[in-house]
Amino acid sequence: xxxxxxxxxxxxxxxxxxxxxxxxxxxxxxxxxxxxxxxxxxxxxxxxxxxxxxxxxxxxxxxxxxxxxxxxxxxxxxxxxxxxxxxxxxxxxxxxxxxxxxxxxxxxxxxxxxxxxxxxxxxxxxxxxxxxxxxxxxxxxxxxxxxxxxxxxxxxxxxxxxxxxxxxxxxxxxxxxxxxxxxxxxxxxxxxxxxxxxxxxxxxxxxxxxxxxxxxxxxxxxxxxxxxxxxxxxxxxxxxxxxxxxxxxxxxxxxxxxxxxxxxxxxxxxxxxxxxxxxxxxxxxxxxxxxxxxxxxxxxxxxxxxxxxxxxxxxxxxxxxxxxxxxxxxxxxxxxxxxxxxxxxxxxxxxxxxxxxxxxxxxxxxxxxxxxxxxxxxxxxxxxxxxxxxxxxxxxxxxxxxxxxxxxxxxxxxxxxxxxxxxxxxxxxxxxxxxxxxxxxxxxxxxxxxxxxxxxxxxxxxxxxxxxxxxxxxxxxxxxxxxxxxxxxxxxxxxxxxxxxxxxxxxx
Numbered sequence: 339x340x341x342x343x344x345x346x347x348x349x350x351x352x353x354x355x356x357x358x359x360x361x362x363x364x365x366x367x368x369x370x371x372x373x374x375x376x377x378x379x380x381x382x383x384x385x386x387x388x389x390x391x392x393x394x395x396x397x398x399x400x401x402x403x404x405x406x407x408x409x410x411x412x413x414x415x416x417x418x419x420x421x422x423x424x425x426x427x428x429x430x431x432x433x434x435x436x437x438x439x440x441x442x443x444x445x446x447x448x449x450x451x452x453x454x455x456x457x458x459x460x461x462x463x464x465x466x467x468x469x470x471x472x473x474x475x476x477x478x479x480x481x482x483x484x485x486x487x488x489x490x491x492x493x494x495x496x497x498x499x500x501x502x503x504x505x506x507x508x509x510x511x512x513x514x515x516x517x518x519x520x521x522x523x524x525x526x527x528x529x530x531x532x533x534x535x536x537x538x539x540x541x542x543x544x545x546x547x548x549x550x551x552x553x554x555x556x557x558x559x560x561x562x563x564x565x566x567x568x569x570x571x572x573x574x575x576x577x578x579x580x581x582x583x584x585x586x587x588x589x590x591x592x593x594x595x596x597x598x599x600x601x602x603x604x605x606x607x608x609x610x611x612x613x614x615x616x617x618x619x620x621x622x623x624x625x626x627x628x629x630x631x632x633x634x635x636x637x638x639x640x641x642x643x644x645x646x647x648x649x650x651x652x653x654x655x656x657x658x659x660x661x662x663x664x665x666x667x668x669x670x671x672x673x674x675x676x677x678x679x680x681x682x683x684x685x686x687x688x689x690x691x692x693x694x695x696x697x698x699x700x701x702x703x704x705x706x707x708x709x710x711x712x713x714x715x716x717x718x719x720x721x722x723x724x725x726x727x728x729x730x731x732x733x734x735x736x737x738x739x740x741x742x743x744x745x746x747x748x749x750x751x752x753x754x755x756x757x758x759x760x761x762x763x764x765x766x767x768x769x770x771x772x773x774x775x776x777x778x779x780x781x782x783x784x785x786x787x788x789x790x791x792x793x794x795x796x797x798x799x800x801x802x803x804x805x806x807x808x809x810x811x812x813x814x815x816x817x818x819x820x821x822x823x824x825x826x827x828x829x830x831x832x833x834x835x836x837x838x839x840x841x842x843x844x845x846x
Contacts, residue, residue, distance in 0.1 A: 371404065373476040373553030374412050374428050376460060379444070380483050381417035382451040389510065389535045390446045393482050396508075396538040398441045400480075400546055407432045411553065412470060414463070415441075418483075420449035422459035429470030453487035457494035464503060476553045477503040480545075481521075485513025495521045504552045506545060510535040558623045558635035565615040565644040566671065569607055572623050572635060576603030581627035585610075590620050590638065603627075615644035646724055647672055647716045653730040656811070658706035661730050664698035665714045676715045677701070681708050682729070707734045707761070709810055731810040734761035738814040739804045750795060752802075752820065755788040759806035759813055767805045767812070773798035781807075796824045 377397055381390070397415075404411040408429065415425035425444050431437040463469040464477050471477075479498060499505060507522045508531045519526035528548055531541045560568040570585065581603045587610060588596035601608055603625075613619065618640040625632035648665035655662040663677060672694040679701055680687040692699050694717075704710065708731070715725040738759055745753040754768060763784040771777045774795050782789060794800055800822070805815030 378481040381447040419447040422456035427470035454489035485511035560639040567611040578604040584624040651728040739816040771801040
């Protein structure tokens with residue numbers, strides 16, 4: 339087998355520093371959203387205890403990344419039963435831990451599936467101070483249903499949508515597609531999901547992203563976050579004629595480093611770059627209007643941990659005089675790569691230079707059957723350099739098995755034979771992958787050029803590979819598919835499209 343050495347950056351750092359790989363840096367959280375999110379939960383007797391439990395897990399998975407609070411996301415649950423019931427008001431649980439426990443503690447009420455009544459009840463609570471709802475924030479309804487209702491839903495659902503509520507429907511039963519697609523907000527392909535209760539995790543991220551599109555639309559928020567940049571998005575408040583925006587941003591632990599940018603009122607986004615990795619920034623958007631007053635909007639954004647290249651180096655396609663070197667990841671912050679390579683042992687080193695947009699090259703004019711040390715160094719725009727090394731081995735010249743052939747030796751048995759490979763062969767490895775039964779590997783000395791393969795069931799197709807073994811690495815193998823003919827017809831090497839009783843034709 340040709341040499342393939344992958345050395346991860348984490349392992350390299352452990353060798354260099356003698357310690358465990360550090361944990362990943364902070365990940366961006368969903369903390370720039372504001373809205374009242376109401377779950378309409380089918381708690382009736384038509385839902386089994388198991389289904390009810392799985393839906394509760396789904397609800398928590400859906401909201402778990404959000405930040406909760408009076409200026410963030412608030413959540414409530416209304417039960418669909420004979421009489422609708424609110425499990426808890428929007429403003430009761432304002433932390434992830436308490437909300438998770440509240441969802442776990444939610445008990446099924448049983449009773450009838452009076453969804454229409456529950457929707458009318460939801461309309462009251464969505465805009466009620468007593469229920470903890472807030473004015474002037476996006477309202478989102480997520481209705482999880484088995485597709486069955488004992489009363490009409492069309493009129494109360496339409497009233498909710500007319501009042502600005504965005505409706506998402508998740509049907510875990512068969513349901514009436516026309517009825518549910520009319521009930522959901524438009525377009526239905528974004529707001530309506532049909533999924534088995536055991537497959538709810540499949541739609542979690544897609545549904546969460548769709549909810550974010552609603553509750554982030556009226557807030558300053560960041561997208562396309564990297565280790566050194568992010569894009570700010572905000573609602574259209576001004577025009578080019580009515581004013582401009584001032585954007586201020588600074589690391590929260592060093593607000594004295596505040597930077598300011600101004601853009602015209604026609605803009606609704608701005609890319610901020612040259613930022614520090616793993617840093618939380620306080621960002622303020624100040625609309626400057628000569629017509630109306632708009633309050634400033636703020637958010638916090640955490641950049642990702644700095645990506646390092648190369649994080650891995652891969653050696654492949656090794657031959658007697660060349661091999662292929664590739665690395666990952668490729669980063670915009672890298673302007674070029676230097677590839678140093680030389681034989682081991684020895685002090686002779688050669689250099690290749692590769693543009694920063696590429697992640698591979700071929701190293702040529704090498705000596706056969708030789709081990710090389712390959713070092714890939716990334717040259718960053720900042721002037722920094724990062725290196726990672728791997729070992730590569732060239733093959734013996736002519737290191738390939740030739741003339742692989744087969745002979746029928748009786749029921750379920752074949753003799754595989756081959757001609758010797760060139761060079762200093764240490765032995766041969768024969769692998770048989772049976773269509774039925776376990777695979778086997780046989781190793782033989784360099785003087786042996788045939789083996790018996792047994793337990794090859796009649797009517798099956800089996801793969802046989804022979805590979806020469808050298809001091810530094812395996813040579814190139816030769817593989818053939820062999821079909822065991824039923825009865826007394828012997829074997830057939832299918833890749834040649836012929837059959838012969840007693841012997842199968844050769845492979846070259």
